[in-house]
Amino acid sequence: MDFSSFLTSLGTSFILFLVLMFLFTWLSRRPGNHPVYYPNRLLKGLDPYEGLRAPRNPFAWIREALSSTEADVIRMSGVDSAVYFVFLSTVLGILVISGVILLPVLLPVSATAHTVIKAAVAAAANSTTSQGSFDDLDKLSMGHIEEASPRLWAFLISTYWVSFVTYYLLWKAYKHVSNLRATALMSPEVRNEQFAVIVRDIPPAPEGQSRKEHVDSYFRAMYPDTFYRSMIVTDNAKVNEIYEELQGYKKKLAHAEAVYALSKTTAKPEGTKPTTKTGFLGLVGQKVDALEYYDKKVKELVPKLEAERKATLKDKQQCAAVIFFNNRVTAASAAQSLHDKTVDAWTVMDSPQPHQIIWSNLPKRFYTRRIRQYTIYFIVFLTIFFYMIPIGFVSALTTLANLEKYLPFLKPIVEQTTIKTVLEAYLPQIALIVFLALLPKFLLFLSKQEGIPSESHAQRAASGKYFYFSVLNVFIGVTIGSTLFTTFKEIEEHPNSIVDLLAKSLPGSATFFLTFVALKFFVGYGIELSRIIPLLVYHLQKKYVCKSENELREAWAPGDLGYATRIPGDMLIVTIVLCYSVIAPLIIPFGIVYFGLGWLVLRNQVLKVYVPKYESYGRTWPHMYIRIMASLMLYQVTMLGYFSAKKFVKGAPLVILLPIFSIIFILVCNEKFYRSFAFTPLDVACRELKETPNMEVIFKSYVPPCLHSDKGDDEDQFEDHALSQVTKTGSAV
Amino acid sequence: MDFSSFLTSLGTSFILFLVLMFLFTWLSRRPGNHPVYYPNRLLKGLDPYEGLRAPRNPFAWIREALSSTEADVIRMSGVDSAVYFVFLSTVLGILVISGVILLPVLLPVSATAHTVIKAAVAAAANSTTSQGSFDDLDKLSMGHIEEASPRLWAFLISTYWVSFVTYYLLWKAYKHVSNLRATALMSPEVRNEQFAVIVRDIPPAPEGQSRKEHVDSYFRAMYPDTFYRSMIVTDNAKVNEIYEELQGYKKKLAHAEAVYALSKTTAKPEGTKPTTKTGFLGLVGQKVDALEYYDKKVKELVPKLEAERKATLKDKQQCAAVIFFNNRVTAASAAQSLHDKTVDAWTVMDSPQPHQIIWSNLPKRFYTRRIRQYTIYFIVFLTIFFYMIPIGFVSALTTLANLEKYLPFLKPIVEQTTIKTVLEAYLPQIALIVFLALLPKFLLFLSKQEGIPSESHAQRAASGKYFYFSVLNVFIGVTIGSTLFTTFKEIEEHPNSIVDLLAKSLPGSATFFLTFVALKFFVGYGIELSRIIPLLVYHLQKKYVCKSENELREAWAPGDLGYATRIPGDMLIVTIVLCYSVIAPLIIPFGIVYFGLGWLVLRNQVLKVYVPKYESYGRTWPHMYIRIMASLMLYQVTMLGYFSAKKFVKGAPLVILLPIFSIIFILVCNEKFYRSFAFTPLDVACRELKETPNMEVIFKSYVPPCLHSDKGDDEDQFEDHALSQVTKTGSAV
Structure with missing residues (x-):
């Protein structure tokens, strides 16, 4: 990739972003689009523009985002969102304070160096760039400094500076988040989950006692x-199945009724009764009157559900329970x-919010959980390392030179200058981004299989796995993969440690990652802000599918921020920017724009769009923290390798201290x-x-929807089998 | 050392043991010695012979020990002692079950091997024994098997057998001890420490609140x-000093009164008033009437103590507290x-028994404790490794050949056959044992400096340090040290890993450790059983020093088992026996005798002699457990090294599994x-x-003796400053 293609990439990205931003300004003003751009406000019963003094100019959202406080975020979107902004602003802070020193110091030091790059270093450091002529950017990187030069001291001190800035800001952030969490937990609001604990691994009840009596007396x-x-x-597997079926028919009934009502208002006042087919997906089978058919189905299922509900409560009790305290x-x-x-009996843990409990995981036994956990770690390990091979190939194949070589029929297209430049700029990056989109669902599924009791915890676990995947495959994989094809023989001759290899490959991949980061922030955040896809989906659904009010509400339900993929994505950028911060300081401004723009755009989205599904009161933070530290340590180890590769004998040993710190x-x-x-x-x-x-309300909030009785004699039902107001049976020995 | 000196060593040890045992039988029957041989029973108000049906024959104590149950031990000496016996019997079990298989299998396998020991192995394996002619014992060890022989499979399977026997018995023991602890803790007796917790790191009280109010409201x-x-x-430093001084004068006064009373009964009915000197230790200075002088001193100190007591309670409050719950x-x-x-504020932990709290450690702050802890680990590390050098020299110098060489004037003495044999048998061992006696006090002092809040915990910490010292210095140090002087050049030429070195040196040191174990059990347990030194001290004190009843009671106060040195001592034997179990299976019977005899003798001592100072309800067990496991892993790693040294290519990789297990x-x-x-x-x-x-009694038990008021208005004193019946100040924000 040459310098002009890099600029093209930057330029097109920026223009795309501007277009998307103006699109957003224009679209979000139209009241018909409000459910897409202001769902969070609508759901909270606020007017979309309430409390905003500014007229609707294109940059109004920026001012709103900047003037919002942390308290606003917590009010609109909970503690978890606020913690996410602490993360964004901490990283932003690290990059800004690092950049303020690194850019004015390191860029001149590199640029003015009289380079007599020796053959060996040149081969390693410029392996990918030597094909093009990316000299202007290369001059500004550490690869430009000659071996054992005293100028390396500036880089060494910079390495220290970045590390200590990170320590300082992380310490402050940890303290701040700890206070945020405490403040939220000590709130005078009654939060149901604060009155309950989950008990797992309940041993079998003694002879003559029901499980409930056993738990109660204990x-x-x-x-x-x-x-x-x-x-x-x-x-609840079976009762839930019936419940879901019933809910499905109820929805279809409501839809049919709405269709029927709509047909009345038009030409025919008696309306057209909608029909459906009884077979697969309503597409095959006998044609029947939809209203009657669904009504019959609902009536059939209600007593069936009730019977199953009773049977479940009575006979399907498991070795786990929720205990309520006053x-x-x-x-x-x-x-x-x-x-x-x-430890493997009567395990007590705090309860997550009732709606995020994964009920089917609660009865899993202690050792089952452990074995599942380690099995899944092993599967994830395999996943990470089996993906490594294809990614290596993809990143090596998707250079244009290779494409032309292996797919010669593309040559006429690829040779055109414009297409060539664009393709060269984006092709490898797009391949990578598409590739990464496949994984998160699978990792979340695996995490749930571990026996984790709450959705938010499973999200955190999946997020962790995704992070290791990203860093290992994308960062290390691409970095090493890019040199693998050019220097493979060299490595074979001198089998060297991975750190050395990584250190030598880093400068070569710097431009790849510069483009990657730029693409991510301009295009990624542009699409995020403009919400073009949800907008399209909403309007299509509104026009062709949704008939009732409920259906419409479902169509614009905003969803949450999606931490499980968002955070690992950000973390990958943190890793990339930190690792290159000293080697190629030019990446720092890109990182600053990524996190600055991210902060702005997401602040807008959090205040107006997304509605968090769960609240974990900041439990995500220790994970974010430890992963920033992991990135920092990777950076420190890489720098150690790179200083050694530069034969900087005096300074390199000093870098060993950093991982210890x-x-x-x-x-x-x-x-x-x-x-x-x-x-x-x-x-x-x-x-x-x-x-x-009100303890009864708290208790009810924990009853899964499929076990709620429609009859209103709810309490009596539970009283029979799953309740505690039995006579005290005494547990003393 | 040749075979006859080994037998001499065994024989003399055994005879010594018999002599000591008969001495014990004879001495313990005399009622005048009962305070030495039955203090635990006397203190519990039991008759020395109560409940013993047997006549006083020499082996009666053995029958008593064997017929006593675990419940007896707990009743007479607490849970900690019972746990110690679980440890002894578990190790005994491991050795017996291992021995049952290993001895009949491995000894014939070794003895019948046609050895063509190759030069290299011979040099390493027989390094120390080659000087003597210890062939008979050597033939029975693994060193006798030639390289890569299929006979090594028997040794490999034995290695597995010992490991799995250890796992099985340790698992059973852990379960058993866990039940012992639970049973003790759930006892219906009121134990004061179960109603209290210790709070440390209390932050400064807010303006306008005393520390006490702050803690109470919290x-x-x-x-x-x-x-x-x-x-x-x-x-309490100052008040305690005054208190100790006062107690000293009170004791002296009582002593003087007893002396005066005694002098009355003799010739002069008016008696002789005892005198003392006012100077240093009563040896110099003005001669005064002792009774008057001590009485005056006591009267002076009482009000001083009272004033200091009040000042302490009021002005010397620290950032720690004991909280009582009902x-x-x-x-x-x-x-x-x-x-x-x-975590560094309001640290709450369970309270030890009041009399074992180390009060001065409680106010130490969280980070102070951490820093002290790591500093002390570092000091211990230095201690362990600086002792290593002298020990290496000692064990190499104290072979007779070396003594003659370096101290030629000893030659005429040493050349005499009897002296030579005895010296050869004992000299290195005695040097070692004396050497080890220096350390424990220092380690206990260090452990207390860590900021540990209870005596029993400090003992455990010291015990752990002593264990690492023993294993590293005595076991590894002697083993390697012994080959160091003979094969030093060899090592210099082929600098090899420590495991290899250890593995090669092991067979050479086997006989040293056989003798060491034998000496420890016969002489050590003989002295333990006969209690000759306490007996002498008691009779001397009774005759020349003690005048009052109290003084006499102090003279025979039995003390406790001394776990801090006893357990590491046993652990060293465990390590030695385990490590040699397969290499030289002949050590197993020695181990069995050591732990069997130990069990017997100490059962007797625990039931009749020792009175435990503290009760930690079995908290020592996890430490014992982890150290047995550490020994086992050392054994497994050593075996791995030894199998590799034997070039046993097929089997050695299988041994790698064991440390993983x-x-x-x-x-x-x-x-x-x-x-x-x-x-x-x-x-x-x-x-x-x-x-x-009775909460008031529980509270009082925690008041340190120096703060007890003599006046009986105790409660009022505490009421002022350090008590909680103040009006509720409310802590809600």
Whole structure:
């Protein structure tokens, strides 16, 4: 890739972004599009423009985003979103403070160096760029400095500077997030999940006691004053299936009714009764009156559901339960305490929000969970390393030279200058981005198989796996892969350590990643802001599919930020920018734009668009933190390798200290803060509540929808089998 | 060392043991010696012979020891002693079950091997024994098998057998000890420490609140129903000094009174008033009437103590406190819960028994403790490795050949056959044992400096340090040291890994350790059983020093088992026997005798002699467990090295699996059981009590003796400054 194609890439990206931004300004003003651009505000019952003083100029959203406070974010979108912004602004801070020193110092130092690049270094450092003529950018990188030059001291000090800036800002951020979490948890609002704990691995009940009595007597003995009630987890697979079927028919019935009502208002006042077919997907089989058919189905299913519901509550009790306490301190304390003398019985943990519990995972036994966990780690390991091979090929094949070579029939197209430039700029990047889109669902599925009890926890686990995947495959894979084809023989002759190889390959891939980052921020955030795809989907659905009000609401339901893929994506950029920060400082401004623009665009989206599905009160933070640190350590180790490759004998040993500092920093931070993210500190839980909690409401919120009775005698149903107001049976030995 | 000197060593040791045992039988029957041989029974108010049906024959004590149950041990000496016997019998079990297979299989396999020992192996394996002619024993060891012989399969299978026997018995033992601990903790007796927790790192009280109010309001908010009272830890250094001085004078006064009373009964009915001198140690200075002088001193000190006591309670409050709850569950749960949102404030932990709290360590801050801890680890590390050099020299110098060479004037003495044999048998061992006696006090001192809050914990920490010292210096040091002087050049030429070196040196040191173990069990346990030194001390004190009843009681106070040195000593034997079990299976019977005899003798001592100072409810066990596992892994790694040295290509890779199995076993055990040793499980704490606890008594038991008021208005004193019955100040924000 030459310099002009790099500029083309930048330029087109920027123009695309401008176009998308104006599109956004224009589209978001039209009231018909409000459900797409302001769903969060609409759902909260706010006017889309409420509280905004500015007239609707193209940059109004920027001012709104900049003037919003953290409290606004928490109010509109919860603590998790606020924590995500802490992450964005921390990284932004690291890059800005690093850049302020690195850019004015390192760029002149590199540019003015009298390079007599020796043959060996030249081969390694300029392996990919030597084909093109990317000299202007190359001059500004560390690869331009000759071996053992005293100028390397500037780079060494810069390495230290970046590390210490990171430590300082991360420490501040950890403290800040810790306070955010504490403030949220000590809120006087009644939050249902703060009054409950989950118990797993319940041993079999003794002879003559039901499981419920067993659980009740066990907890009543320990918490005589604060134990409220228990709920045994049941195997809901079958009742849920019937419930889903019933809900499906109810929806179809509502749709048919809406269609029927609509047909009345037109020419025929008696309307046209909609019809459906009884076979597969309503496409084959006998043609019947839809209204009657669905109504019959619903009527058939209701008693079936009721019967299954009773059977489930009675006979399908599992070895897990939810325990309710009438105050927050006891619940917080119970979740932290060891109850049985072995860890594999009566495992108590704090409860996630009721709607994010993965019920089917609760009854999984301790050792089952462990074995599943390690099995899945192994599968993920295999996934990461089997993908490595294709990615290596893809990134090596998708250079134009290679394409022409292997697919000669493309030659006439590819030779045209414009197409050539665009293709050269984007082709490898697009291949990579498409490739990455395949994975997240699979990783989330795997994470749920581990036996994790809550959706948000599963998201965090999937996010972690995705991060390791990205760093290992995209970053290390592309970096090494790009040199692999040119220097393969060299490596064969001198089998060297991976760090050395990585260090030598880095400068060569710098331009690839510059383009990658630029593409991600301009195009990625442009599409994010303009919401073109949700807009299209919404209008199509509105026009052709949705008939009832409910259906329409579902059509514009905004979804959440999608942390499971968003954070690893950001982390990949963090890794790339950190690792190149000293080697090719020119990447820092790109990183700043990525995180700055990201902050702006997402602030807008969080305030107006996305509605978070779950709230984990900032538990994502320790994961973000440890991954920034992982990136930093990768950077430090790479720099160590690179300084050694530059034969910088005096300075290189000093770099060894940095990973050690990082490990100490991680240990200190973890020790100081981590426990308060794993548990709720009692000091936080003991704050007074606004009102006395209605325990019955809290209890009901935990009953899965498929177990809710329509008859309203809900309580009696539960009373029979899964409730605690039985006579005290005493647990003393 | 040749075979006859080995037999001499064994024989003399055994005779010595018999002599000591008969001495014990004879001495212990005399009623005047009962305070030395039965102090535990006397202190418990039992008759020395109570419940013993047997007449006093020389072996009666053996029958008593064998017929005693675990419940007897717990009743007489607590859970910690019972756990120690679980340790002894587990190791005994491992050795017996290993020996049953290994001895009949491996000895014939070795003895019948047609050895064509190649030059290299011969040099390494027989390095120390080649000087003597220790062929008979050598033939029975693995060193006798030639390289790559198929006979090595028998040794490989034996290695596996020993490992799996160890896993199985340790698992059973861990389960058993876990039950012992639970049973003890759920006892219906009121144990003061189960109602209290220790709080450290208390932040400064807010303006206008005393520290006491601050602590009270903090805990009352969290535990409104169960919080009883708090006690702020004070800096007692000065008041304690005055208290000790006062107690000293009181003792001297009592002694003088006893002397005066005694003098009356003799010739002069008016008696002789004892005198003392006012100067240093009563040896110099003015001669005064002792009674008057001590009485005056006591009267002077009492008001001084009282004034200092008040000042201490008021002005010397520290940032730590003891919190009392009126039930066990809350205390157990509080000790496990995170209270503040950072770990370095309001650290709550379970309370040790009041008399074993190290008060001066409580106010040490979180980071101070951490820094001290790591500093002390570093000092211990240095200690271990600086001792290594002298020990290497000692063990190499104290072979007779070397002694004659370097100290030629000893030659005439040493040349005499009897002396030569005895010296040859014992000299290196005695040097080693004396050497080891220097260290424990220093390690205990270091451990206390770490900021550990209880004596028993400090003992455990010291014990761990001593273990690493023993294994590294005595075992590895002697083993390698012994070859160091003979094969030093060889090593210089082929610098090899330490494992290889260790593996090659092992057979050469086998006989040294055989003798070492034999000496330890016959002489060590003989002296232990006969209690000759305490007997002498007691009779000397009784005759010349003690005048009053109290003084006499102090003279025969039995002390405890001394786990801090005893367990590492045993552990060293475990390590030696395990490591040699396959290489020289003849060591197994020695190990069996060591642990069998130890079990017998100590059972007797525990039931009749020693009185435990502390009770930690079996918390020593995880330490014993992990160290047995450490020995096992050392053994496995050594065997790996030795099989490689034997060029056993087919089998050696199989040995790599064993350390992996061990790591998995450790992780599983730790995960399953460890938490219940670190904390009190709530299920265990919630059992009903025999009686309602008298909280005031519990509170008083925590007041250090120097702060007890003589006047009886104790409560009022504490009421002022360090008590909780103040008006509720409310902690809600």
